Amino acid sequence: MNNRDGELGNVPLRSDRFFAAQGEWFFSTREGTSIGPFDDKPEAAQGLEDFVEFMSLAQPKTLSKLYAALAS
Template sequence: MANNYRKGENGTIPSRCERFYSLRSEWFFATREGSPVGPFATLESANIGLDDYLDFMHLAKPKIKARLVEAMQRPANKHSGA
């Protein structure tokens, strides 16, 4: 069986199968921090989106990653258009 550890992980490997979900016929994935990303038209396109997200997180400088994670953890602001 392949080693599924990520860099810096030790111990029990966390479940990753619940990352994708469908809501009103649109697909989303959840980041490690629990933020939803989507919508995508298909599960396949959500998988591609996740691959792109993970590539970005791997290549981005720590300060940029930290700002993205911080922004994703903030409650969504609804603008009134004023």
């Protein structure tokens, strides 16, 4: 396995972020939270893209509140 663009050092363990449970799809965040349900894997993939976009655009105060909510 190779490093991704911009990564240095040992290649981290990677796993699929998507999983199905009871016929519904979810994705897991780096923070260890499961988000869903979605009707199918493509919808979950879109949800993940939306989540990443939100995380990249959110203000630090909003992110702080989100991290606190995900941890509880």
